[in-house]
Amino acid sequence: MFLAWKEMRRNKTRFLMIGIMFVLISWLVFILAGLGNGLTTLAASTFKNMAADYVVFEKGSQASMGKSLLSGELTDELLKIPGVEAASPMGIIMGSAVRKIDDSHEAKLDIAIIGIEPGSFLEPPVAEGTGLDAGRPTYAIVNETMKDEGYERGDTFALDGTSVSLTIAGFVRNQTYNHVTAVFIPIDHWRELAFAAPGSDKGIRNPVNAIMLQGKAIDPETVNERLPGTETVTRAQAVQGIAGYKEESGTIMMMLGFLFVISAFIIGVFFYVITLQKSNQFGIMKAIGARNGFLGKAVISQVFILSLLSIVTGVLLTYGTAAVLPEGMPFILDTTWMIAYSLILLAIALLSALATVRTIVKVDPLQALGRVE
Amino acid sequence: MTQGLEMRAVSKYYDAGSERITALDRVSFKVEPGEFVAVVGPSGSGKTTFLSIAGALLRPSEGEVLLNGKDISKLPDKELADIRLREIGFILQASNLVPYLNVMEQLLLVKRMAGKITEADKTFAARLLEELGLSGRVKNYPEELSGGERQRVAIARALMNDPSVILADEPTASLDTRRAHEVAALIAHVVKSHHKAAVMVTHDERLLSYCDKVYRMEDGRLSPAEPVPVA
Numbered sequence: 001m002f003l004a005w006k007e008m009r010r011n012k013t014r015f016l017m018i019g020i021m022f023v024l025i026s027w028l029v030f031i032l033a034g035l036g037n038g039l040t041t042l043a044a045s046t047f048k049n050m051a052a053d054y055v056v057f058e059k060g061s062q063a064s065m066g067k068s069l070l071s072g073e074l075t076d077e078l079l080k081i082p083g084v085e086a087a088s089p090m091g092i093i094m095g096s097a098v099r100k101i102d103d104s105h106e107a108k109l110d111i112a113i114i115g116i117e118p119g120s121f122l123e124p125p126v127a128e129g130t131g132l133d134a135g136r137p138t139y140a141i142v143n144e145t146m147k148d149e150g151y152e153r154g155d156t157f158a159l160d161g162t163s164v165s166l167t168i169a170g171f172v173r174n175q176t177y178n179h180v181t182a183v184f185i186p187i188d189h190w191r192e193l194a195f196a197a198p199g200s201d202k203g204i205r206n207p208v209n210a211i212m213l214q215g216k217a218i219d220p221e222t223v224n225e226r227l228p229g230t231e232t233v234t235r236a237q238a239v240q241g242i243a244g245y246k247e248e249s250g251t252i253m254m255m256l257g258f259l260f261v262i263s264a265f266i267i268g269v270f271f272y273v274i275t276l277q278k279s280n281q282f283g284i285m286k287a288i289g290a291r292n293g294f295l296g297k298a299v300i301s302q303v304f305i306l307s308l309l310s311i312v313t314g315v316l317l318t319y320g321t322a323a324v325l326p327e328g329m330p331f332i333l334d335t336t337w338m339i340a341y342s343l344i345l346l347a348i349a350l351l352s353a354l355a356t357v358r359t360i361v362k363v364d365p366l367q368a369l370g371r372v373e
Numbered sequence: 374m375t376q377g378l379e380m381r382a383v384s385k386y387y388d389a390g391s392e393r394i395t396a397l398d399r400v401s402f403k404v405e406p407g408e409f410v411a412v413v414g415p416s417g418s419g420k421t422t423f424l425s426i427a428g429a430l431l432r433p434s435e436g437e438v439l440l441n442g443k444d445i446s447k448l449p450d451k452e453l454a455d456i457r458l459r460e461i462g463f464i465l466q467a468s469n470l471v472p473y474l475n476v477m478e479q480l481l482l483v484k485r486m487a488g489k490i491t492e493a494d495k496t497f498a499a500r501l502l503e504e505l506g507l508s509g510r511v512k513n514y515p516e517e518l519s520g521g522e523r524q525r526v527a528i529a530r531a532l533m534n535d536p537s538v539i540l541a542d543e544p545t546a547s548l549d550t551r552r553a554h555e556v557a558a559l560i561a562h563v564v565k566s567h568h569k570a571a572v573m574v575t576h577d578e579r580l581l582s583y584c585d586k587v588y589r590m591e592d593g594r595l596s597p598a599e600p601v602p603v604a
């Protein structure tokens with residue numbers, strides 16, 4: 001620490017430059033992570049926040065809601081399977097909500113219409129208003145982002161392309177599906193909307209898209225054996241099955257991965273060059289008795305101080321950015337991930353410092369005697 | 374037990390391709406506490422090699438190097454570093470200070486390498502700096518010092534670990550005549566006042582008057598030189 005700190009104090013500009021570079025890298029990492037997190041949340045928050053453990057799809061549907069069609073009557077049979085504590089059907093269609101502004105203008109909003117059984121474990125708790133009621137099939141609970149669009153409790157909106165209208169009974173939090181606002185309605189009513197066209201239910205009784213299961217001890221194999229024509233996956237796998245989800249999160253993860261590789265190189269090369277520049281000093285100090293360990297510790301603690309300060313600054317800047325970003329921007333900071341990425345960056349820096357320690361070991365104290373130029 | 378530094382039939386060979394260069398050829402030599410010895414000789418004669426072996430920077434190919442009676446010629450690197458840290462004071466050519474440490478810190482660094490810095494160390498460092506006329510420059514950085522002052526700091530640093538022997542490799546190489554005399558005189562002074570054995574390698578024959586003995590190095594062979602006429 002003695003050497004590390006003294007040197008940084010004496011060469012403020014140089015270390016400030018490296019620090020700024022490091023801050024920018026960590027800032028970029030955090031922003032990208034926040035954006036990725038925001039996007040995937042938008043794509044799947046309804047699924048992610050759902051109190052279900054497993055999802056039963058139609059066989060061959062690749063865990064995709066849109067491709068899967070099952071009979072809701074399977075629910076009763078599922079309940080008989082060991083490990084299944086609760087089962088509840090669900091269906092999703094995409095649509096638009098239409099609101100009249102004046103006689104010649106209307107505002108449209110993309111929504112995901114999700115049918116669930118009122119009062120089941122799939123119904124999210126309302127933050128405001130009342131929940132679903134099978135006796136009031138046209139009353140919906142909607143994601144609170146609809147408030148930003150001017151909707152209020154008790155408002156009625158039409159569904160584009162249909163003669164159906166829904167009334168807002170209450171608002172729920174963090175419920176989006178495929179990047180759009182989730183609107184929950186009783187599943188019986190949902191069925192009327194989803195299979196309005198004759199024959200679109202393929203003759204299945206009580207058709208739904210999937211059945212969600214609760215129960216940690218469920219064995220998907222058993223379910224598949226008992227109910228041929230079904231395919232049971234974990235909730236996490238079902239999230240992966242959401243259209244575009246895998247591609248989107250994959251792209252962001254790839255960018256993050258590249259960013260880590262790039263930062264490893266940049267940081268590594270920087271520390272390496274700095275250490276090389278100082279090889280003369282290291283030679284002198286070795287000549288007067290410094291051990292490799294003493295110099296190595298100095299370099300590593302210097303990198304540690306510098307990286308820590310830079311990463312903390314990066315974190316602060318990221319929270320600052322989050323505060324000024326527009327409301328609708330899908331940007332969510334997850335503390336656990338922030339800590340994880342910080343630690344990865346710190347590890348990268350320390351590893352590159354460790355690599356430069358090898359350079360120090362190679363410095364010959366003889367060069368201090370002016371023989372080696 | 375012999376105090377100071379002694380070499381017994383020390384040889385050093387370098388392998389340069391197929392050739393074998395004899396940099397030191399059976400050198401025997403001795404310097405005692407309170408004695409200031411100079412080694413002169415033409416370029417390439419082996420002076421730096423000699424000093425490196427004396428200073429535990431290099432192991433000889435043959436022969437013994439006794440520091441306070443202990444043979445250090447076959448010790449591993451780590452222990453050699455320890456010997457340098459505790460037993461040897463180096464005064465190197467110009468710019469051998471650490472650029473980002475102030476004068477006081479240059480001295481304390483030596484103690485820091487060996488462990489913790491104590492109050493006694495600070496007092497000792499301050500006394501050394503005073504002795505070398507640097508009291509007013511304690512907080513200055515190397516770039517703010519003149520060449521002569523830098524070498525005085527280097528002398529103080531060489532004394533900081535209370536070494537058995539002080540080794541100086543062309544300590545006046547980058548100084549003008551007046552400063553060179555000043556530095557040589559100061560080394561001679563601390564050798565007496567701290568009762569240290571000291572060896573100085575130099576090109577500058579005018580400085581030999583400060584030394585008690587003069588040796589001449591030629592083709593790796595060391596021999597006593599004629600006593601120099603006092604200037």
Ligand SMILES: Nc1ncnc2c1ncn2[C@@H]1O[C@H](COP(=O)(O)OP(=O)(O)OP(=O)(O)O)[C@@H](O)[C@H]1O
Nearest residue numbers: 371387389394396415416417418419420421422423
């Ligand atoms: N690492 C090495 N490998 C091969 N030969 C070397 C090596 N170091 C020194 N030599 C050779 O050993 C001889 C003595 O070198 P040394 O540096 O001790 O001379 P010097 O008296 O200090 O010269 P100068 O006055 O120019 O500094 C020279 O011939 C030199 O070329």
Ligand SMILES: [Mg+2]
Nearest residue numbers: 370371420421
């Ligand atoms: Mg030399």
